[in-house]
Amino acid sequence: MLTRMPKPAASMPSAAAAILAAIRAVPRGQVAGYGTIARRAGLPGRARLVARVLSGNTDRELPWHRILRSDGRIAFPPDSPAFAEQCLRLRADGVEVRNGRVRLPREDSLDAAVWSPR
DNA sequence: CTGATGACGGCGC
């Protein structure tokens, strides 16, 4: 049966793959926190790992701009070019960005519930 | 092995 998933091993390369998959699964117009992505990837408590993976990512197709800090703030210094680009890409998605911050969906929303079976 | 670093998170004030 496929009922059992392998135990989460953060050090294995597939961890990064799971993270990338979780990020790719965030639909346009929506956003998620680093910690949320980590959980969706089966790596609870590895928010910083998500950040690490993203920092090494080169795929322009990856919706990296939809990943924000838990408080809805963009994780870049407000004066950095990355910050500016993330702002643009978010708005291109139709997301409202106020002062480098967006309205992050509550974790207990339906969408989150579907994603995080626990 | 110890200490520093980073696209983090939660809590307290």
Next chain:
DNA sequence: TGCGCCGCCATCA
């Protein structure tokens, strides 16, 4: 809301 402190994880000097 803003800020600081501390905890956590993985990597690197």
